[in-house]
Amino acid sequence: MIDLPDYVKQGERARLFPVLADTSREGRMASIFLSLLPQIPSLAGAVLNTVGLRVGKRTKIETFTEVVLKDCNDTNNRPDGLLVVSTGKATWSALVEAKIGKSKLDADQVQRYLEMAKANGIDAVLTISNEFVARADHSPVVVPKTLLRKASLYHWSWTWIATQCEILSIQGDVEDKEQAFLLREIIRFLKHSGTGVERFSQMGAGWKDLVQAVTNNGTLKKTAPEVEEGVGCWLEEERDLSLQLSRHVGQPVEAVIERKLRDDPAGRLKAGVAQLVDAQCLTSIYRIPDSAADIEVNADLTRKTLSAGMRMKAPLDKKSTKARVNWLLRMLKDDDPRIIIRAHWPGRAAATQQPLSVLRDTPEVIQTENKDAAPHSFEVLLVESLGKRFAGRRTFIEDVEQVVPDFYDLVGQYLRAWQAPPPRPVKSRSTVDEDAITQETHDAIDEETPEAAAR
Known part of the structure; x- marks a missing residue:
């Protein structure tokens, strides 16, 4: 008993x-x-x-x-x-x-x-x-x-x-x-x-109609059933993908949810619908332990593209655009043609971007019109154009689950956030001048291409 x-x-x-x-x-x-x-x-x-x-x-x-x-x-x-x-x-x-x-x-x-x-x-x-x-x-x-x-x-x-x-x-x-x-x-x-254990594997029945509606006229209605279904399916995939990433890195990966919506699933669905109608995009953010930044995943229904990216602060101890770009390039190992670098500038200057492969040879090509400006932050993006696969209920999910791990393998695991160096002790005037000369030498090295600096 x-x-x-x-x-x-x-x-x-x-x-x-x-x-x-x-x-x-x-x-x-x-x-x-x-x-x-x-x-x-x-x-x-x-x-x-x-x-x-x-x-x-x-x-x-x-x-x-x-x-x-x-x-x-x-x-x-x-x-x-x-x-x-x-x-x-x-x-x-x-x-x-x-x-x-x-x-x-x-x-x-x-x-x-x-x-x-x-x-x-x-x-x-x-x-x-x-x-x-x-x-x-x-x-x-x-x-x-x-x-x-x-x-x-x-x-x-x-x-x-x-x-x-x-x-x-x-x-x-x-x-x-x-x-x-x-x-x-x-x-x-x-x-x-x-056993009957199933992962999320396909978007809802209205996904193709939703994508077609954007293709035809670019406008969506919040009351359209396929809109709410599309957002609901995206949120299910978000939860499934966070588990897939957890298995991929062997650490718990969580989806980042706005504080006011963490305890309100219905409110989160409503917010997702509003974003889809206004921006014609589906977006999720994932936090991997100890990574340089969160990974933002975006599905653009207008362009039929998937992107995964991380945004990080540029090294402020390096003065020129070339030196800051080279700092980033040294961390990236693979020149995958899908990888794009986007630079953000002070003031109202628009962001500029270039393929990673182009920046390897000419880092300064990303410079904005103001030649004296230096970027304050960078985005590293992996962008995949899906074409007809975007509207496929299964192929869309297959590509999401391929692009995001690819981004982490090619980019995310290598990036390290910049930290300001600790302050130096106060020294005599002559010593300070010598340190300035040493810093100028380091900046000159940073302005070389990563390959040249390594030599």
Whole structure:
């Protein structure tokens, strides 16, 4: 016999090898995942941290499946699992509802589970599916806010769970051999197409019409259904791409969201619609740990281009445009024809840009009309013209997921932000003059091409 919580009439321990009917794919997936949380504390800590829980040495995690609550006889109200986390005197619990494949969460079902949680003193309802959200406390479904006063609602995507597993493996956070073996097996399992774990792979049905509307007359209406659908799909891809980048660099990568919209998914969708209508662009920003700057990704419906770029401050200790450009060029290893350098200037001077390959030979060609001016910042962009592929529901997503990692591999990993040098000690007048001469020599070297400076 197993010790069940008082409010549970029937249930089984979550098993790594569940004995369930072949038709119960969701129950099997939930059981396999839940069974690993007590066995791999690092994994439990990584996922439970997103719902406000800390996993320590004294933490006890219990997971159950085939749960039937004592006051519920309706077979339609049987969640896929129950998660109970105890630390000392404090206990937190959540009903778990899982979907797999193309199955979507049902708002009415989630609402019933929230009511059940409230009635039984359960702290939360946790949903897992292939639907993406920006944060665990956001949900793919809309429920009355009154239901969230006594029980919280959280959501994880299967891809997000798989990403957390891969990051733990890449970083070597699981040292125990048995735990490491289980972690590798769950990664392999979640990657297999037969499990029903799916990534976001295509834009909505109205994407082609949306692109065509911009091509025909260049105007969009906020009320057009394809506009809201297009923005909604872009936000789903944003969440999926942040996970893909996390696996790519082995560190958590997050989408940068404006502060006032972080807790307002509906407001964020509305803001995205306004941007698409006004600028005919879709934009997302990604933050990679310790990188020189955030990566801004832009899909331009007018030009049918995708771009990824980083903007960084120019080295202010170098006086001339040529010296500042060469400082940047020395960090870039590959002259990919898609890479463009854009310089921003003081005052109202318009930005100027040139291909990276051109600047290698003539850095000063990017100079604005004012020959005495020097750029205060640079953008490094990778721009891909998609042509007909832009309007393809699948090809558009394929290209987004190719361009952004390409940019990081070619540019992002090499850039280092400029920092002002520390102040020098105050010296005699003659010493100061000598330092000025030394600085002029360094500036002269910087004005040479990177190849010449290296020689």
